[in-house]
Amino acid sequence: MQILSLNLNLALAGNPADNLLLQPRDRVIVHRTLTSVNPPTVYVKGEVPKPGRYPLTTNMHVEDLVQVAGGLKRSAYTESADLMRYPETDQQQISSEFVTVNLGEALSGEVKANLALHDGDVLTIKPIAGWSDIGASVTLRGEVQHPGTYGIRSGERLSTALGRAGGFTSEAYPYGAVLMRREVRDLEIKAHNEMIARVKAERVQLKVLPEANADEKNAKLTALARTDATLNQLVASEPIGRVVIHVQPGTKEWKDTAADVTLRDGDVLVVPKKENYVMVNGQVFNPTAISYRSGLSAKWYLSQAGGLTPLADKKAVFVIRADGSVISAKNNGSGWWMGDPMNTTLRAGDTVVVPEKAIKVGGPNWAQIMQAAQLASSVALAVAYIHP
Numbered sequence: 001m002q003i004l005s006l007n008l009n010l011a012l013a014g015n016p017a018d019n020l021l022l023q024p025r026d027r028v029i030v031h032r033t034l035t036s037v038n039p040p041t042v043y044v045k046g047e048v049p050k051p052g053r054y055p056l057t058t059n060m061h062v063e064d065l066v067q068v069a070g071g072l073k074r075s076a077y078t079e080s081a082d083l084m085r086y087p088e089t090d091q092q093q094i095s096s097e098f099v100t101v102n103l104g105e106a107l108s109g110e111v112k113a114n115l116a117l118h119d120g121d122v123l124t125i126k127p128i129a130g131w132s133d134i135g136a137s138v139t140l141r142g143e144v145q146h147p148g149t150y151g152i153r154s155g156e157r158l159s160t161a162l163g164r165a166g167g168f169t170s171e172a173y174p175y176g177a178v179l180m181r182r183e184v185r186d187l188e189i190k191a192h193n194e195m196i197a198r199v200k201a202e203r204v205q206l207k208v209l210p211e212a213n214a215d216e217k218n219a220k221l222t223a224l225a226r227t228d229a230t231l232n233q234l235v236a237s238e239p240i241g242r243v244v245i246h247v248q249p250g251t252k253e254w255k256d257t258a259a260d261v262t263l264r265d266g267d268v269l270v271v272p273k274k275e276n277y278v279m280v281n282g283q284v285f286n287p288t289a290i291s292y293r294s295g296l297s298a299k300w301y302l303s304q305a306g307g308l309t310p311l312a313d314k315k316a317v318f319v320i321r322a323d324g325s326v327i328s329a330k331n332n333g334s335g336w337w338m339g340d341p342m343n344t345t346l347r348a349g350d351t352v353v354v355p356e357k358a359i360k361v362g363g364p365n366w367a368q369i370m371q372a373a374q375l376a377s378s379v380a381l382a383v384a385y386i387h388p
Helices: 008-012 063-069 103-107 158-165 182-207 214-236 298-304 366-382
Strands: 041-046 052-055 081-085 097-101 122-125 135-140 146-149 178-180 268-271 277-282 288-291 319-320 326-328 352-353
Touching: 008 041, 041 063, 052 158, 063 103, 097 182, 097 214, 135 158, 158 268, 178 182, 182 214, 182 366, 277 298, 326 366, 352 366
Parallel strands: 041 122, 135 268, 277 352
Antiparallel strands: 041 052, 081 097, 081 122, 135 146, 178 268, 277 288, 319 326, 319 352
């Protein structure tokens, strides 16, 4: 079998090189024109109702493409659009050319702006800057004069939104206000799940530890019990995406300062009523709420809860402030505040947490992981009462 290529136009014109003499069982294949097999097309993307690929018609211009795509959305930026085109070259390589189009002039009939389109052109219509912020809102709950959901402008701060809601009520406790943010919660959930996975992995390691004598067996059982309790706490206390804020009753005192945070779409602010107690949890003889007294330290509140049990790790005590910040003598790699929690003067709504002493069992990271996990779960539990 032999395949011969020829120019049909030249053959019909009588060119002997192309007008071959046919023989029995020869097969003549006439291809379609290139434009019918692979018709020229153009693309429009961005702020039009029907973005996509469209056939390139004769004498098609930018305005024509926009019209077949349904016109412009309200969000379209008309001062400029991007036109990327791919001119043909003799070399076996792709070349591109970028052109800026004044879209407003093109649609108003300006001939120079209304460029003619070529095969493969891509017209991208950009959105107006800040358009994605339209419809953004925040929710204010609790002790504000007019709770509800409020639309916000791009870059609007907390003080302005509170002002539109009438400010705090006379019963408000701004120090304990909780600001929750979706993207922060997403990050916290990721870290939370990683922590749960680490605790589960440590539990697997504990299960295979030897039990050669009674001491080893008891230490193993104690470590497993503590791991299970910590794991249950973690599972029961999902993160809420809290952003630590430091606000005061008088808005003028912190307006336009670092404390006046910029709001994001979906933010939720919950303002509790005034607190009159300090919580004490963990390894104390009487975990409970202690009536708040001004100017007293965590050490005093611990004494009111009966003091530390023999299992308490005094060096690992930490304080969870009502505003969400944490004071811890140990960093544990968790990135919380360092300080002296025992001698810290507490405020109403604060929580003192006393962990257990670390058991010398398991892998080298077991104690650190348990401490970090307990801190994470305690922080979540400290604000669980205010979570809607």
